[in-house]
Amino acid sequence: MPSCPRCNQAVLVTAVTCSNCGLELKAHGHPGIDLHRSQSGSYLCDTCVYHQDDSCTFPQRPQATTCTLYVDVETAQQPMRAASEIYVIPWWRKHSGWLMLAALILISIALVII
Numbered sequence: 001m002p003s004c005p006r007c008n009q010a011v012l013v014t015a016v017t018c019s020n021c022g023l024e025l026k027a028h029g030h031p032g033i034d035l036h037r038s039q040s041g042s043y044l045c046d047t048c049v050y051h052q053d054d055s056c057t058f059p060q061r062p063q064a065t066t067c068t069l070y071v072d073v074e075t076a077q078q079p080m081r082a083a084s085e086i087y088v089i090p091w092w093r094k095h096s097g098w099l100m101l102a103a104l105i106l107i108s109i110a111l112v113i114i
Contacts, residue, residue: 044067
């Protein structure tokens with residue numbers, strides 16, 4: 001169970017505001033949108049992936065202390081898997097056109113012989 005960053009009171013995962021101090025925990029009052037806050041008074045943009053690759057469109061950039069788009073650089077360093085590792089196309093699907101042509105030729109030869 002997470003705790004409130006201001007008063008360290010235990011809160012529910014879906015809680016929009018802290019029941020003890022009233023701090024907003026979720027963005028726009030929606031329980032599905034996490035609101036990330038800087039812990040030590042520093043700016044979130046310094047450690048954000050979107051700031052590093054210059055794709056951030058947040059209006060408070062680069063001095064944002066709260067953000068809904070924040071992704072930590074440390075946790076985002078996992079390597080991307082190639083598409084060939086995620087889904088492997090079976091050999092018969094790769095060559096289905098040639099297999100259909102071979103089947104058509106075999107059927108034609110069988111009909112001529114019979």
